[in-house]
Amino acid sequence: MSPRKAAALRAGDRSLREHLIATAERMMAERGAAGLTVRAIAREAGVADGVLYNHFADKEELLAHALRARAESVASGLGPLPEPGTATIEENLRAYVAHGLAAHNALLPALAGLVAQPEVLARFSAMSGGAEDWRSRLARYLRAERDLGRLAPGAPVDAATSMIVGACHEPVLSVLFQGGELAHRVPSDAVDGLVAVVLRGIARHEPHQETRQESRQEPG
Numbered sequence: 001m002s003p004r005k006a007a008a009l010r011a012g013d014r015s016l017r018e019h020l021i022a023t024a025e026r027m028m029a030e031r032g033a034a035g036l037t038v039r040a041i042a043r044e045a046g047v048a049d050g051v052l053y054n055h056f057a058d059k060e061e062l063l064a065h066a067l068r069a070r071a072e073s074v075a076s077g078l079g080p081l082p083e084p085g086t087a088t089i090e091e092n093l094r095a096y097v098a099h100g101l102a103a104h105n106a107l108l109p110a111l112a113g114l115v116a117q118p119e120v121l122a123r124f125s126a127m128s129g130g131a132e133d134w135r136s137r138l139a140r141y142l143r144a145e146r147d148l149g150r151l152a153p154g155a156p157v158d159a160a161t162s163m164i165v166g167a168c169h170e171p172v173l174s175v176l177f178q179g180g181e182l183a184h185r186v187p188s189d190a191v192d193g194l195v196a197v198v199l200r201g202i203a204r205h206e207p208h209q210e211t212r213q214e215s216r217q218e219p220g
Contacts, residue, residue, distance in 0.1 A: 024066035033113030084144035101166035
């Protein structure tokens with residue numbers, strides 16, 4: 001191992017490949033992905049420029065891995081999502097929406113800098129590794145609550161999922177179509193309003209007390 005490589009790994013026992021991914025992830029988190037070059041990553045990692053190509057086919061592969069690592073770091077910092085049958089539907093939906101908004105807002109700087117690099121985003125999307133993402137967890141949660149009878153029997157859970165996911169995707173879409181300087185971040189206080197709108201379409205609606213009493217009366 002060269003002295004420079006040894007210095008790069010002195011702080012821990014991870015591999016050089018892991019060190020390069022961690023370095024690129026940290027740079028994304030601190031500076032965004034715009035202008036993130038092989039030379040800049042190599043200098044930050046303490047290695048020669050050409051070392052990156054010993055571990056990755058190209059810069060796009062390294063950035064895709066760094067973006068995946070960033071997404072996993074953000075998700076791990078947000079805590080677990082609620083399971084079906086626990087707490088109330090309203091409380092749980094707030095947790096799912098807040099999780100989605102926080103994750104997308106945290107990833108926005110990195111995603112904004114990669115708009116002009118679709119190959120990185122394509123490779124990132126292909127790196128799920130079979131793990132269930134936030135959208136899939138949300139859809140599964142709503143279907144399970146419907147099966148438990150805590151939502152209306154015919155609740156359109158797919159439409160509700162799309163509504164929530166669309167609202168959380170709004171910051172990313174605004175970057176794609178309007179540019180980074182005009183990006184619209186969905187404020188955290190939008191959670192209550194979004195949950196209220198979704199619940200109107202999927203919650204169980206119990207008949208009013210007066211209606212139940214009238215239905216029990218014998219016809220005169």
